Amino acid sequence: MSSVTRSTQEVTPTPSLQGRPPRALRRLGDRVFGGLSTGSGITILVILAAVAGFLLIQAIPALTTSPEVLLQQGYGPFWSWILPFAWGTIWSSFWALLMAVPVAIGVALCISHYAPRRLAGTLGYVIDLLAAVPSVVFGLWGSIVLATAVQPLWLWLNTHLGWIPFFSGQVSGTGRTLLTASIVLAVMILPIITALCREIFIQTPILHEEAALALGATRWEMVKMTVLPFARAGIVSSVMLGLGRALGETMAVAMVLSGSREITVKVLTSQNPNTIAAVIAQNFPEAYGLKTSELIAGGLVLFVITLLVNMAARLIVGRYKDLSGAN
């Protein structure tokens, strides 16, 4: 399965057998082009270091000032201020992933292997359209349209499934709850996961698929035996990318949620923990001095969380890479 034919990986000038190897030409074009591309690669590292560095410098006042001063001039002691929002960020992203991942994989399969070939392009375009919708439009739609539409559903969930801790509590009258925000997040990350999965599903060696079908497998069995194992690493990495976007997504949450500072697992009440990104967006334009510094420190925390998620993703992908043959 994993033994995909590998052609020669790189072209190294083979030393001449005569013992007098011809000297490789060092062309000017090669040197300039190679230098430019290497420089661009290094630029990436510089930018990332700059992001972390500048944020850290601007955040230092918030991290070093005494809690009493922060209480007077800022939002309060930093860590106790940021903790509820960190929880809100993780909790809303969790629900978004729970809703988005199965659907996204289904849609990707639909486009790559199930839809008629002539229709597949159009369907793919429709999903790309969803990916292209700006986050602020999602926020507008989520807060005005979706929130009112799902409110009865939340009421129903609360009455019938209220014994589950998540759905307990007093249901919000406006429908602008954490779960609503998570739906918007799910809709927003779905096209990203779908697009990446689709790309990888399509790359499944067609011989594998045909071999499975020739052995009498049904279409679903063919997908299970060839497409999904081939794409495993790709699926994991696309899900992680979706998670990264959900964690940092600002506008949808900032516009849908009227967040509070309560750490709770309840997702249907009006007392929902806000997310870090939304707190920054809602307060930054009016902030000054130590408040700005605290918000930037919050951004640094968000940065670190997403950094950890991405590192975890890399480790998982690395473990599966050899098995799937996708890379």
Add this chain to the structure above:
Amino acid sequence: MTTLATTRPNPLTAGQLPRGAVWVTLAGCLIVGGVLDTLLLAPFNLGPSLFFGAVLFLPVMYGLSRAVEGRRTAADRTATHLIAGAFVVTLLPLASLVWETLSNGIARFDAQFFTWSMRNVIGDGGGALHAIYGTLIVTGIASIIAVPIGLMCAIYLVEYGRGALSRSITFFVDVMTGIPSIVAGLFAYALMTMLLGPGTINGLSGALALSVLMIPIVVRSTEELLRVVPNELREASYALGVPKWRTIVAVVLPTALSGIVSGVILAVARIIGETAPLMIAAGFTNSINTDPLHNPMMTLPVFVYDQYAHPGVEREFYNERAWTGALTLILLVMALNLIGRVIAKRFAPKSGR
């Protein structure tokens, strides 16, 4: 083995559901769903009815198929239905969003919206000209910064990269993809604060924030496409004595061009709608500002947010403008996508798949 074959009916002719069976079952289940909904939840509602019908359809169809066609085909059918269902579920929010944006945004989609700014406008009237200018300028600058760096970085990773540097760049591009947009905005703000004094907010700062977001998108999409270019093409070119950089420019890039273009355009389409970083780095204003170096610059997404979040006394006018701004933004993004597709299709290399 032989007894099995003789007792079983011929699989080519028997053991299949008739062609229309799926649709008939679906219709039946939807009707039952509607009845259930009316009985259980008093007044008839379309949403719950469809939901009940769909939930009913899956086991009914599975049972039917299993009885007639066997376990494997039944599982296959259920998978197909679930996958088609996933697609329909995805279409619902998209359809709702497009419909609401169109119907709410069309009211103010007039000449005034595209020729006026919001300077001295209270209540009705006004437009988003200042925001449209800002969006074009900021996105343009961001693309000018991000596309060359992203493209060259991808070329480095695929063609030159070897060893620790290449590995770490790949790793950090992944990390950069995960940078939340608002963090990029904070970075640009912090950078400008250090360079030009605290509270410096201008269009260039917004463009810097957007380019931080755009570079990894361009690198990732380009890198993936360059890797797909068959090695045989490169080897053929080297065998003809073509230098490496000419091989990249004349053989590798054209082969992957269609994908690269669509990748870049998708990247532009994604960052053109970014709101949070621009709120922080480029700020709010009601006036036209075409100078990216001084004073805040309004952009279309921030305009939408501003109209929604900071309404005046007569809220409906502000909401109308927000929806029209959203409509404009969607049309802009759709146009970009379409252009990208057309270019991609025209220059696509001929391939078997």
